Amino acid sequence: MTSWTPVPRRPRALIAGLGLIALGCGREPATETVVFVDAIDSLESILTRDGVAWDPAVSHDGHGAIRIEATGPTTVRLAEIHPASAEHVILTYRAHLRTEGLDGQAYLEMWCSIPGKGEFFSRALQAPVSGTTGWVTQETPFFLEEGQRAQVVKLNVVVAGKGTVWVDEIALAQTGR
Numbered sequence: 295m296t297s298w299t300p301v302p303r304r305p306r307a308l309i310a311g312l313g314l315i316a317l318g319c320g321r322e323p324a325t326e327t328v329v330f331v332d333a334i335d336s337l338e339s340i341l342t343r344d345g346v347a348w349d350p351a352v353s354h355d356g357h358g359a360i361r362i363e364a365t366g367p368t369t370v371r372l373a374e375i376h377p378a379s380a381e382h383v384i385l386t387y388r389a390h391l392r393t394e395g396l397d398g399q400a401y402l403e404m405w406c407s408i409p410g411k412g413e414f415f416s417r418a419l420q421a422p423v424s425g426t427t428g429w430v431t432q433e434t435p436f437f438l439e440e441g442q443r444a445q446v447v448k449l450n451v452v453v454a455g456k457g458t459v460w461v462d463e464i465a466l467a468q469t470g471r
Contacts, residue, residue, distance in 0.1 A: 326386070330375045330449075330466040334360055341371035352460050354390040354429045359462035364396075364453040369403065372464055373449045381443035382471050387416070388433040389464040391423050391451070398455010399424045402434050404466075407446040417452070424455070429462075437471075 332339050335357045337348045345368060350358040362370055372389075387404040399422035405415045418434040438444060451461050 324469045324471070326467045326469045328465055328467050329377050329380070329385075330373065330464075332373060332464050333357065334372075334462050334464060339373065341374065342369075346370055349460060352392065354392070354462040359390075359392075359460045362400075362451065362453055362459040362461065364398075364456055364459065366456060367398075368453050370451045370453070370461075371448060372451060372461065373466075375447045375449070375466055377444055377447060377466075377468070380447070380468055381438060382440045383438050383468040384471060385436040385438065385444060385447060386433055386467045386469070387418075387436075387447075387449055387464070388431060388467070389449075389451070390429050390462045391427075391432055392429045392460040392462075393423045393425065393427045394458040395426060396424050396453070396455055396457030396459060398453065398457065400451060400453045400455075400459045402432050403450040403452045404434055404436055405446075405448040405450070406436050406438070406444040407448075408438075408442050409445050411442070422454075423459075440471075 345363055347361045349361040353359045387402055389402055401422040402418040405413050407413045416434045416436040418432045423430055453459050
């Protein structure tokens with residue numbers, strides 16, 4: 295469990311690579327703020343290590359990526375963030391995924407712990423990856439209402455099947471509501 299004040303190693307490339315944008319709802323555009331960034335340049339920051347390896351030869355950003363060799367359904371915990379001010383915002387979890395011979399699906403999963411309410415999740419099931427793919431940017435949002443504050447945010451990758459999944463450049467952003 296870590297409290298983050300992110301200082302991205304390659305912020306321009308990562309932010310541009312993940313396509314972070316400002317969102318609006320008929321009024322002044324809301325500003326999206328990057329809360330957490332991990333370019334995943336090693337296994338050092340990854341929380342789950344079983345079935346996960348460092349692959350310097352395959353990468354979205356040219357600096358390597360993690361490789362998940364799934365022999366069955368598995369969830370890989372990538373990060374746990376304690377955001378300073380995630381109340382009444384939209385949290386958006388983004389990452390780059392690539393697959394090879396995936397018999398099943400892989401997608402991003404974000405868990406938010408809200409004091410007094412419990413844990414809730416958001417999954418990128420609208421566009422899971424399967425089979426063999428090139429790099430795909432995936433994202434999943436989580437909408438926090440007024441009075442709801444995310445105390446802990448867990449960023450995962452779920453592999454529902456067997457095969458190889460690579461993950462590179464993860465980010466958590468928030469947009470005011």
